[in-house]
Amino acid sequence: MAAEADVLGELRRLRTRIPQLRGALTASVDGLVLAQDTTDIEAEGVCALTAAALGVALRLSEATHQGGFRELLIRGEQGYVATYTAGSTAVLTLLAEPRVNVGRLHLEGRRSSVLIGELVDAASGRSAGTGDTEDAAP
Numbered sequence: 001m002a003a004e005a006d007v008l009g010e011l012r013r014l015r016t017r018i019p020q021l022r023g024a025l026t027a028s029v030d031g032l033v034l035a036q037d038t039t040d041i042e043a044e045g046v047c048a049l050t051a052a053a054l055g056v057a058l059r060l061s062e063a064t065h066q067g068g069f070r071e072l073l074i075r076g077e078q079g080y081v082a083t084y085t086a087g088s089t090a091v092l093t094l095l096a097e098p099r100v101n102v103g104r105l106h107l108e109g110r111r112s113s114v115l116i117g118e119l120v121d122a123a124s125g126r127s128a129g130t131g132d133t134e135d136a137a138p
Contacts, residue, residue: 003123004035007116011037014112020100022079025093026086026116029054034090034120041095050083050093057083071106084109087117089124 011024023038031051036043074081080096092113
């Protein structure tokens with residue numbers, strides 16, 4: 001991906017803005033790693049699981065008439081996993097400590113997902129739309 005360095009730069013800036021982040025990844029909607037800033041996780045597996053979760057979230061959003069998928073938040077005993085649409089073909093996944101300010105996580109995650117979506121869509125020759133992943137869903 002031609003924009004990989006720019007996406008990686010944004011992931012690093014995001015981790016600087018939210019010190020409680022343990023990792024940040026960008027994946028294609030089919031689960032391929034596009035860029036990662038993580039240390040203690042296996043990125044390929046997390047991206048594949050993100051794609052699976054995205055598929056379920058898309059179906060759930062559709063079945064409940066909530067419109068196009070935008071984001072998914074999972075709270076576990078050891079922290080949070082947040083996934084945001086990033087353009088038409090990618091998602092941003094953030095791994096955060098349990099003490100993270102969730103409002104700040106969403107604010108920064110949403111901002112970064114828009115920028116990353118624009119970078120990924122431009123690199124793939126697609127126009128950055130509203131961020132819906134419905135057409136590109138697994």
